[in-house]
Amino acid sequence: MPNYFALIPAAGYGARMGNQLPKQYLTLAGQPMIYHAIRTFCESSQIKRVFIVLSPQDPGWKKYDWRAFSGKLSMLYCGGETRAESVLNGLNAAAGRFAIESSDWILVHDAARPLLTQSQLGQLIDELADDAVGGLLAVPVADTLKRSGPDARVLQTEPRENLWQAQTPQMFRYAMLLEALNNVPELSITDDASAIEAMGYHPKLVHNTSDNFKITYPQDLALAERIMQQRNQS
Template sequence: MPFFALIPAAGAGSRLGGETPKQYLPLAGRPMIHHALQLLCGSPRIARVCVVLSPGDTEWERHDWSAFSSRLAVLECGGATRAESVLNGLRAARQAFAINDDDWILVHDAARPCLAAAQLDRLLDELADDAVGGLLAVPVADTLKRGGSGGRVAHTESREDLWQAQTPQMFRYARLVEALCRAGGTAMTDDAGAIEALGLHPRLVPGDPFNLKVTYPQDLALAELILAGRRATWRKNSG
């Protein structure tokens, strides 16, 4: 079945501060979203990459995306929430590219610029024949504390069998649309949660801690280091 990728990028990323939406903040000389697009558009296994923008987005046209022109589609149908943007994007993509019910959709965060090709291929390989679909994730390693009143610890949470969800998250088109429609206005923070609400159990595909989500200012510096290290490794191996 064909694989299609969708990146919701209609948010503002308020926790990073500033007026520029998070997906356009400079990272390694490019807008942050460029790095996710470069990897997904560069995969020969993905038929099309769709980015979902807010209808009032004026920042996109300020950057050069011509390197991705043959693989990238821009859908200006973003909603008020991430789930709404994904659902709107799925419907628009189906009209544009005749996506079938059983085609695979990979939803990836614009703010995860450090996804590696090996992680992407592992996700595709392990889920291609899966009955439900799944997501990249990493086991929780840190001790978890539940906060209480006055900024003090209420108790320690068990980390047994806990995983930190990442993206891409990969599900069949029709099932993902059904899940998001049923979720309605609920505060779903990822697509796997909507699938779980159908009573299904997405598969956990071991990912990489380097596939971090840029949420706070210090995350930008860490992502810069990760990308710089990969460039240095590539130059060393190719030289």
């Protein structure tokens, strides 16, 4: 049976948040933001180990107490200039320290998606366990989409039929993801699925809800705080 490993690239700084502190360390519900994603993976009985890919000059990780997750958590100080580079470096570093088979599953997750639930994680794993390619959590696009020109005026309305908004985790076999990231120019990669697609494969879209959003702007952090409060009260 293949194993399931989570990999969270956390070497970026999140400039759009307007904060000097790297985004993954901003406080959310009394903990650094990345804590919540780590907890979801570490508490899953299906996940064997959780790898965090940090910058070699990471300024914040050691300031926090991660002992609650020590049985599953491994830090890899090999983050790159881009997300794709960090994931690739993380895959190589993880395999150098642990016995990862080519058929094992890697679940790559954004550090800035703290609202992932056990139910969502379990659904992804269950739907892709026997899939030949792998896939990702995603949400069908509901809003009307406009394409603009350089003057911020509408050029045209884009049809939204069959369009999905990609989320994470994105789940692929170790060997396939490693090959994809090694052979696709980084400029063409916007997420891990993009690299798989460039090899001619078609990842499966696993229907999810919009609450697994990525925190990009300060108002997103406030919304995530409210959602966590509501979850704790229910």
